[in-house]
Amino acid sequence: MYDFTALVQSIGNFLHGQFSPGVATALEWTLVILVYLALYAILGLVLVYVERRVCAFFQLRLGPNRVGWAGTAQTVADALKLLLKEPVTVNKADKLLFNLAPFIITLAALTVISLVPFAKGLQAFDINIGLLFIVAVSSIGVVGILLAGWSSNNKYALIGAMRSGAQIVSYELSVGLSLLTMVLLTGTLQLSTIIETQANGWWIFKGHVPAVIAFFLYITASIAEINRGPFDLPEAESELTAGFHTEYSGLKFAFFFLAEFVNMFTVAAIATTVFLGGWMPFHIGDWAGFNAVMDFVPPILWFLLKVSAVIFLMMWFKWTFPRLRIDQLLKLEWKYLMPLNLMNLVFTAILVYLGWHG
Amino acid sequence: MSDQLDLAPATDLLTSQEYFVNMGPQHPSTHGVLRLVLTIDGEIIRKVEPHIGYIHRSIEKMCEKDTYRQIVHLTDRMDYLSCHINNEAVCLAVEQALQIEVPERVKVIRTIVDELTRLASHQLWWGVMGMDLGAITSFLYGFRDREMINDIFEETCGARLTMNYNVPGGLMFDIHPNFQKRTKDFVEHFKTKLPEYDQLLSDNPIFRARTEGIGYMSKEDAIAYGVTGPSGRASGFACDVRKRHPYGMYSQVEFKEILMTDGDCFARYKARILEMWESLRIIEQLIDNIPEGEFQAPTKQVIKLPKGEFYQRVETARGDFGVYIISDGNKSPYRLKFRSPGFSNLFVLDLVARGSKLADLVAIMSTFDYVMPDIDR
């Protein structure tokens, strides 16, 4: 499997050779920032197109298929449209907070995506408390949402923001606990090491029952975290006409919109990393020939395939189920998901203590 | 917002205050231009005040100047989802006044077309109900089958929404030769689809949690507020005009009146689904036995009703639609009043929605199936 650390090292050495250490470090940072900004934009573009196609597929229609080859330039057209829209300033809105909110959400989304391991060595920020950092920083998004709802000077936006705040804060518990269950099995919080431990099998297979339960709990809780699918009451179009981002138009709305899709990618990436083996290929036990064929596919492609599968699952949920009401949503978390998570955690702890895990 | 919320003094830290939220007239789920002024306490609704009149077109005043043949064309602009049934109401009123006996063929075709209209209306309602609750895909599934009915109508009547097929004395023209076959094919097709729709929404736990126990309306309230149609029948109010005051072929076909006792949103939902099954039964009984004959009884070109009052009731997809004509012997009525089912159904919303949450209001409104042009006339 190709190891990107060599490539990354060579770029670093080249820069340090050419420039003084300070400038070289600054250049490295700039390079990473540019790469991630480009990734953010491209991911947004691709995911919006995929969502529209998938949604059309479920609704027995075609989706965008005219603009560009098979409709791929549709999102570019949408982005241009959003850029050219009039940025409406709301009367009596708190200007500083109103303008700040989209940036905070983007900040949270970008920070979390920088930890995602795309392939061996291709990870911007690999600290030893990876999972903890992710769970902590993704909470910053809530601040952005609440600010957006409050500063809009609009009752609907405020209702939507408060609902969203309650929802996200509640479901963070489930996300954290289900990831914690996996940490018991993996023994480490660092993302690249978690993937290394899956070299002999993905955790969802190795971890048997507790890992499968944790996977479902994680998927459900993280869909609620990113305000998507059956849990999108805060931005429910038919009830609050767009919830916390009602008053935003043009580029600021584009930030919210993109942040939602990139968050979806990040959540799927974390699920892939922890449960589905990250960039590890699919090996079956001792079938050497099969494993060799699987190894032939580059790891980054494995990663993207797995993330796409999880994203497809999330989109499937969104376009099939009706919405849960806010109190039903919170009841689901506090009365069902959390106790289940805690029981799963205890169960896993017992398993690890007894040494029955792989 | 801040000018309507007074900050509570420090001693009342845990009390909440009510505030006003305006829902509509432009809103994705008020099914038309309806403005609701809600008094909310947190998430609980304390009072619902509907403001209507945004699509009031003074149809009743216009009817005082129009001839009876022209009035028929105005009726399908009211409840545009039950256009045939509305047209038929005026035609039946005129026929009753002039003592015209329409041929059997006309009665059978009118009944078949009525039931197809009812099916189309309920399909649209089903799609929109899913969409309002978040299952956006159901909107497209409901419309897909409704397209088939619209195509049948387009071939026979010439239009997809405002059909004007009924005229006083009969039908405007005879049915298209393909009508019988296409209707039969549609009935067979839809019988396979309806269980699918049932499964998609009715058996979905999220849907059930959003509709069961929500928006309870007792039978006494239904009668007191005049809530008819499937909304009233789901509370136990036996008000089906097709059974109580039959017209057309309804006294000669077998169908059940769907009565339920639960009175909540899920009961109203289920009542409409079961009504769709009954409509399919009625069409099946009639579609093969359309008698031969004329499609129009001989009527004068200029219709003048004798002096007197005439009231005709029909069962639209929303409920008991009534046409009340006071005639003084001229070409136009002296006074024409439309009793629209939506009007009575709307004003029970305050009673039913009090104490429920904001998200429930959307579910309640979609089960009552309002069409605003019907309410505002």
Add this chain to the structure above:
Amino acid sequence: MNNEALLQLLNTWAEGLETEENAQYLNVRVPAAQLHDFAFRLKNDEATSFDYLFCLSGVDWPEYMEVVYHLESTKHGHCMVLKSRTDGREDPRLDTVCDIWPTADAHEREAFDMFGIRFNNHPDLRRLLLTDDWEGYPMRKDYKDEINMIEL
């Protein structure tokens, strides 16, 4: 109950009732002063129990205004028409029946909006379909509006 029996029963309740011959339903006109009590009895008496008011219409006649109530009994199945005339057209007033049939609340607001008939003791009598500051009552026969109405 059929129309004759019903008419006999109602005649025993109040004086001054007028009926119309050869009408589709039993038509009874009651003087305005007795409207409320008569309507109350129609609803609550066991023999009649007209609990379903299905249509409330205002009518503008040359000398007076009239309100027509179409009633049905869910228990017995019979229908009737109740009418009541106001005193002239300058200040037409009638008693409200919305405490008997709650659906009348909205219907009476509409009658007020379109005809100007005021209902005594109505909890909230204001315009329904038109804007609050509309002048005139459009459904009256003498309503003139140079801008919006086209007279042929």
